[in-house]
Amino acid sequence: MPHSQYPSDHAQVGMQVNSGADGVEVVQPPSIVTRKLGPGAVLPMRLDPRVLQRMERAIEKMADSYEKSLKTEIRQMLLSHDEWQAGKQEAIHAIYALAHDIRGLAGTFSRPVTGRISNALCQYLEALPNLDAADGAVVRLHVDAMFAAAMDAQEPSEEVAKATLAGLERLVTRTLEHCRPAADPAHG
Amino acid sequence: MSSANPIDKLSILIADDSETVRRLLASLLAALGAGRVFIANNGSEALTTFFRYCPDIIITDAAMAPIDGYELVDTVRTHPESPDPNVPVIMLSALSGDAHEARAEQMGVSILLSKPLVPEAFYKAISEALASAERRAWLEEAALKIADPSPLPDDKSPMPASRSRMLH
Secondary structure (H helix, E strand, C coil), rough: CEEECHHHHHHHHCCEEECCCCCCCEHHHHHHHHHHCCCCCCCCCCHHHHHHHHHHHHHHHHHHHHHHHHHHHHHHHHHHHHHHHHHCEEEEHHHHHHHHHHHHHHHHHHCCHHHHHHHHHHHHHHCCCHHHHCCCCHHHHHHHHHHHHHHCCCCCCCCHHHHHEEEEEEEHHHHCCCCCCCCCCCCC | CCCHHHHHHHHEEEEECCHHHHHHHHHHHHCCCCCCCEEECCHHHHHHHHHHHHHCCCEEECCCCCCCCHHHHHHHHCCCCCCCCCCCCCCCCEECCHHHHHHHHHHHHCCCECCCHHHHHHHHHHHHHHHHHHHHHHHHHHHHHCCCCCCCCCCCCCCCCCCHHHHC
């Protein structure tokens, strides 16, 4: 019969050390799963399809309000772009913050193309020595593409999305080749 | 037997500066049947909640102010009065790249989950985060034993000694 060698010490940490008949030591490490989920719980937890359906319904319930929020955010990006071009330097930071939010959420709410274009804009801005070095036309084309993708009830096809993203990527590559590092390398 | 819905036993802390993300995560956790959900607008609020309520899992964004997700995790892992240094942490972020991943790993993030959020991946991340935390606790226990190999009375085992800060 296996027996516990160190009951007093290992009982504190939920660790069991047993010696089998063949002398091999069998160690059961302390279980966070047991502590948090109760005895008998195992990992990975079984993925219950009913739970998954509930989660998908929860997203659907939020979809309408997200649609409105997304359109508002893209309009705000256009306004911020105008302000930035008019000399308000901090407006480019607002554009980045909005793009960052959209790249994280749009895909969850059935706006993957908008999310991918937004991600492309973020990656362009993150590649710059600082946000003030951003090119106005490059930023505007990304925001216009997001506007076009998000304003219709249905996003453009995958073919159109790929062509759009490829065009934006070529533009970004050419622009970055000509972008010289600024005196202050800190990101904005 | 395991519970039909083991997540109903869990308390979960959400930390994100986006109201939409907070609402989304809270809705998904409600759909999962999470027992208790705490919501924080940033890392600072999250730390206050963590030290007060010691949730079972933390789900955090990376980029927040005044305390970001990395600093949140670092404090949870290393603060001498942390109520649970091994709490599973899921970092949810739209950031990508080696630097982000290396920093998250260095700070002790259990699971990195990319945005946009997919329900199935989110569900699996909770399960994997618990498993990861278990491995972490076990490895730390072993590391402590290596650092301090003094045997227990009658101890002939190479197994690590207990450290109360790791388990509750």
